[in-house]
Amino acid sequence: MLPEYDFSRELFSQYELELSESQYKKLDIYAEFLVAYNNNVNLTAITDPKEILIKHFLDSILLVRYCDIPLGSSLIDVGTGAGFPSVPLKIYRSDLKITLLDSLNKRIYFLEQLCDKLEIEAEFIHRRAEDFSKKSEYREKFDFSCARAVANMSLLSELCIPFVKVGGYFISMKGPTENVSEGENAIKILGGELTDICGYELEGEERRIVKVKKISQTPTKYPRNSSQLKKKTL
Structure with missing residues (x-):
């Protein structure tokens, strides 16, 4: 399904990432299952093998280059969809403890089957973030929350920051166009502080990690x- 291992390994090395053969095999299983499942349930518009490798897998895993994620960290992926970025991150960093949160049960069902095929552990939550973060056992319990979504920074912050413990981080994966600074008021109200915006290029396309x-x-x-x-946004 994916481009061959040597090509994939070389691609990752261009971004200063190593890719083992066992990691590659799991990503290949992921890609094949994603495309097959996508025929019945709309999970992604990207179905070309090379584009899946770059725009879904490599883009997700690049978080470890731009963010210091300590060993054994807990991470909740808010609005995870088809599992990006958390499942590729878990494949790449098996020490991470991931929680997959999505409001659509059909996506959660896909993720349960996927993680079973990949033989990786994860927690699956079918709830809306604005409701679920009120639960005491999940509120301010995670080292990291992340979102790879098109919503504006103010809204994402309100959905994601409540999950993060003091001292932890909310990480948002963004394109080049949004004025992220417009979310700073919301971030401050919610107990956060904007510390860094990392810009990079992924095969010629601009990306940012906030x-x-x-x-x-x-x-x-x-x-x-x-x-x-x-x-109204904050």
């Missing part, structure tokens, strides 16, 4: 409910 450090507890009234979130 890092927000949790410096104080999120006020209990956040996140607001879905109707309030739709009406």
Whole structure:
């Protein structure tokens, strides 16, 4: 399914990443299952093997180059969709403890089957982030939350920062166009601080990784409910 191992390994090395044969084999299983499942359930518009390797797998794994993620860190992927970036990260860094959160049960069902095929451990949560982060056993319990989504930074921050423990980080994967600074007020209200924006190119396309450090507890009234979130951003 994926381009051959030597090509994939060389591609990763161009971004200062090593790719073992066992990691490659799991990514190959992932790609094949994703494309087959996508025939019945819409998970991704990207189905070309080389594009899956670059735009889904390499892009997800590049987080480890730009973010210091300590051994054994816990990470919740908010609105994970088809598992990006957390499942490729788990394949690349088996020490990570990942929680996959999505509002659509059909995606969670796909992820359960996928992780079973890959023989990797994960926690699967079918809930909306604005509701689930109110639960005491998940609120401010994670070292990292992440999102690879098109929503604006203010909204993503309100959905993701409440999951992060003080001292942890919310990481947002962004394209080149959004004015991320417009989310700074929300970040501050939610107990965060914008610490870094890492820009890089992925095969000629601009990407950014936005890092927000949790410096104080999120006020209990956040996140607001879905109707309030739709009406007005912080």
